[in-house]
Amino acid sequence: MTKRRVEPFVWLTFSGGGVLAAVFLPVLVLLFGLAVPLGWVSRPDREHLLAVLGHPLTFLFLLGMFVALLVHSAHRFRYTLYDGLQLKMTRTIAVLCYGVAVVGSIAAVVVLFTVA
Amino acid sequence: MTEVRVYHRPVSVWWWTKKRSYFVFVMRELSSIFIAWFVVYLLVLIAAVGRSEAAYQDFLDWAGTPWVVVLNVVASLFLVLHVVTWFNLTPQAMVVRLRGERAPAAMVIASQYVGLAVVSAFVYWLVTR
Numbered sequence: 001m002t003k004r005r006v007e008p009f010v011w012l013t014f015s016g017g018g019v020l021a022a023v024f025l026p027v028l029v030l031l032f033g034l035a036v037p038l039g040w041v042s043r044p045d046r047e048h049l050l051a052v053l054g055h056p057l058t059f060l061f062l063l064g065m066f067v068a069l070l071v072h073s074a075h076r077f078r079y080t081l082y083d084g085l086q087l088k089m090t091r092t093i094a095v096l097c098y099g100v101a102v103v104g105s106i107a108a109v110v111v112l113f114t115v116a
Numbered sequence: 117m118t119e120v121r122v123y124h125r126p127v128s129v130w131w132w133t134k135k136r137s138y139f140v141f142v143m144r145e146l147s148s149i150f151i152a153w154f155v156v157y158l159l160v161l162i163a164a165v166g167r168s169e170a171a172y173q174d175f176l177d178w179a180g181t182p183w184v185v186v187l188n189v190v191a192s193l194f195l196v197l198h199v200v201t202w203f204n205l206t207p208q209a210m211v212v213r214l215r216g217e218r219a220p221a222a223m224v225i226a227s228q229y230v231g232l233a234v235v236s237a238f239v240y241w242l243v244t245r
Binding site for chain 2: 015017018019021022023024025026027028029030031032033034036037038039041042043044046048049050052053062066069070072073074075076077079080083084085086100104107108111112114115
C-alpha cells in the first residue's frame with residue numbers, strides 16, 4: 001500500500017530532476033568540469049563563488065537541484081538494472097538505489113551548509 | 117489458493133545490443149550514472165571552495181588531470197544524450213496549448229533549447245562576472 005502512495009512522488013521528482021539535468025547541468029559541467037580546469041575560462045574568484053553560494057536563493061536552489069538529480073538518477077538506474085541487465089531482485093535494487101540517493105542528499109545538505 | 121505458475125521465456129542480458137534503437141535506449145538510461153557523477157563532482161568542488169583557497173586550487177588541478185578530463189568528456193556525451201532525448205520526449209509527455217490550439221511538437225522542442233540557452237547564459241554570467 002505505501003508503495004502505491006510513494007510511487008507518484010518518485011516519478012514527479014524523476015521528471016523534475018530530468019528537466020534540471022537537461023537545463024542546468026550542461027553549463028555547470030562545461031564550466032567547472034572542462035573550461036575552468038583546462039584554462040579556457042579564467043578561474044572564478046573564490047570570494048565571488050562564496051558570495052554566490054552564500055545567498056539563500058542559491059542554497060535553496062542547489063539543494064533542491066541536487067536532491068532531484070539524485071532521485072532522478074536513482075530511479076532511472078533502478079529500471080536500467082531491471083530492464084537492461086535483467087536483474088529482478090526488485091526490492092534490494094530499489095533499497096540500494098534510493099539509499100544512495102538519500103545518502104547523497106544528506107551529503108548535499110552538509111556541504112551546502114558549510115559554505116552558506 | 118492454487119499457485120499459478122507462469123512461464124517466462126528467458127531474455128538474454130545482451131538483448132539491447134541486437135538493435136540500434138534498443139542500444140540507444142539503454143545508453144539513455146545509463147546517463148543516470150553520469151548525472152550522479154556530476155552531482156558528486158559539483159559537491160566536492162563546492163566543499164573545496166568552502167574549505168580554502170588552496171583546496172579550491174587543488175581541486176582544479178585534480179580536475180585537469182587526464183583521467184578526470186576523459187571521464188568528464190565521456191560523462192558530458194551521456195549528458196548530451198539525456199538533453200536531446202529528454203527534450204524530444206516532452207511533446208509526447210505533455211500537451212502544450214497556445215490560444216486553445218495544441219502547440220506543434222517542433223515548437224515545444226525548440227522552446228526548450230531557447231530555455232537551455234537563456235539559463236546557460238544566466239549561469240555563465242552569475243559565475244564569471
